[in-house]
Amino acid sequence: MSSESAFGQRAEHPTLTEAIRLPLPDLDGEARRIAVLGAGSWGTTFAKVLADAGSDVMLWARRREVAQEITESHRNSDYLPGINLPRTLRAHDSLEKVLDGADQVYLSVPSQSLRTNLHSIRDIVPPHVPVVSLMKGVERGTGLRMSEVIRSELGIEDDRIAVISGPNLALEIAKREPTAAVVSSVSAETARQVAGAATNEYFRSFVNSDVIGTEFGGVLKNLIAVAVGIADGVGYGENTKASIITRGLVELTHFAVAFGARPETMSGLAGLGDLIATCESPLSRNNTAGRLLGQGYAFTEVIAQMNQTAEGLASVGPILELAGQRGVSMPIVSQVAQVLDGTLDPRELAPHLATDSDEPQGE
Ligand SMILES: NC(=O)c1ccc[n+]([C@@H]2O[C@H](COP(=O)([O-])OP(=O)(O)OC[C@H]3O[C@@H](n4cnc5c(N)ncnc54)[C@H](O)[C@@H]3O)[C@@H](O)[C@H]2O)c1
Numbered sequence: 001m002s003s004e005s006a007f008g009q010r011a012e013h014p015t016l017t018e019a020i021r022l023p024l025p026d027l028d029g030e031a032r033r034i035a036v037l038g039a040g041s042w043g044t045t046f047a048k049v050l051a052d053a054g055s056d057v058m059l060w061a062r063r064r065e066v067a068q069e070i071t072e073s074h075r076n077s078d079y080l081p082g083i084n085l086p087r088t089l090r091a092h093d094s095l096e097k098v099l100d101g102a103d104q105v106y107l108s109v110p111s112q113s114l115r116t117n118l119h120s121i122r123d124i125v126p127p128h129v130p131v132v133s134l135m136k137g138v139e140r141g142t143g144l145r146m147s148e149v150i151r152s153e154l155g156i157e158d159d160r161i162a163v164i165s166g167p168n169l170a171l172e173i174a175k176r177e178p179t180a181a182v183v184s185s186v187s188a189e190t191a192r193q194v195a196g197a198a199t200n201e202y203f204r205s206f207v208n209s210d211v212i213g214t215e216f217g218g219v220l221k222n223l224i225a226v227a228v229g230i231a232d233g234v235g236y237g238e239n240t241k242a243s244i245i246t247r248g249l250v251e252l253t254h255f256a257v258a259f260g261a262r263p264e265t266m267s268g269l270a271g272l273g274d275l276i277a278t279c280e281s282p283l284s285r286n287n288t289a290g291r292l293l294g295q296g297y298a299f300t301e302v303i304a305q306m307n308q309t310a311e312g313l314a315s316v317g318p319i320l321e322l323a324g325q326r327g328v329s330m331p332i333v334s335q336v337a338q339v340l341d342g343t344l345d346p347r348e349l350a351p352h353l354a355t356d357s358d359e360p361q362g363e
């Protein structure tokens with residue numbers, strides 16, 4: 001299949017299986033030393049992806065005992081039970097030590113903590129290197145995407161920033177199950193460098209230049225996954241969930257396009273691909289949080305039960321504010337917000353999939 005690539009070149013698009021077997025992109029002989037900040041499930045898994053692709057990886061863990069376990073026992077038992085980590089992946093609780101000499105920097109902390117963390121590293125991020133967001137949230141209060149928070153807090157140009165998104169459930173990837181993602185940057189060179197580092201025999205990184213669509217895809221699919229989880233928790237079946245997923249794709253596409261995303265990004269890995277994975281998998285924290293809500297637990301009880309980050313719960317407010325600013329209708333996300341604040345019975349969620357109007361709407 002041939003199509004126009006995001007960077008304007010005609011490209012042959014291989015199947016996923018073929019793509020994963022392709023030789024790694026040319027790395028110009030660079031010796032890579034990579035820093036990953038955040039030793040939760042995704043930071044640790046992504047550090048493994050990078051190490052399995054041949055880089056020397058240093059992971060920053062807030063807790064010293066987590067850093068020690070990763071370096072000495074090659075395990076992160078809190079977040080990735082049963083997974084052996086490569087010996088080329090080491091960890092430390094000192095940001096200075098982790099960032100020293102890094103050729104690329106990856107960030108994987110909860111979105112609401114990103115700004116504070118960036119503040120601590122502002123003066124020690126090596127100059128000129130790519131800074132990559134692995135996160136899928138927007139900042140409460142500002143509504144900024146993670147790449148925008150990085151630009152403003154680190155004071156760096158957009159061409160040094162990349163974001164990675166796609167159907168990427170951490171535990172599956174940690175088990176080396178074949179997966180694809182997309183690396184997005186306004187700079188083709190930055191995207192290429194990052195995709196080169198983040199491609200190995202089980203993880204294939206594609207590239208695009210639609211940073212807005214790639215980031216919003218990752219944020220919005222979380223909210224649709226919460227809605228699907230709610231329907232699941234109530235006991236509704238596959239028709240209901242498929243209806244929410246399909247209308248959810250329309251909703252997230254309208255939103256992202258209103259903010260400048262390309263529609264085709266929303267049918268790619270960072271849109272439809274991630275929507276399917278997150279809505280279908282019990283591994284998804286957003287889906288799990290929704291299921292608990294559907295089973296009748298209150299928001300505070302759900303938070304108490306979650307020991308990992310479910311970004312959708314924090315993103316729903318800022319996304320609805322942004323939607324309001326551009327006049328985008330978001331019936332599914334609005335209903336998720338109402339279930340979260342206890343004003344909508346979860347059993348009432350699905351009937352209002354398109355609008356509150358009783359008039360038939362175009363699909
Ligand atoms: N887990 C996945 O499958 C997955 C896949 C793709 C993207 N993501 C995204 O990656 C980001 C990180 O998620 P995760 O799955 O690793 O979450 P997680 O809950 O597994 O881990 C979060 C990590 O951040 C640390 N942390 C918590 N508060 C912090 C703070 N204030 N400052 C610094 N560190 C803090 C925790 O100690 C932990 O190491 C999220 O934006 C998520 O949407 C996750």
Ligand SMILES: O=P(O)(O)OC[C@H](O)CO
Binds near residue numbers: 170225274283286
């Ligand atoms: O566990 P979740 O719901 O944060 O989803 C993880 C990834 O974003 C799936 O791509």
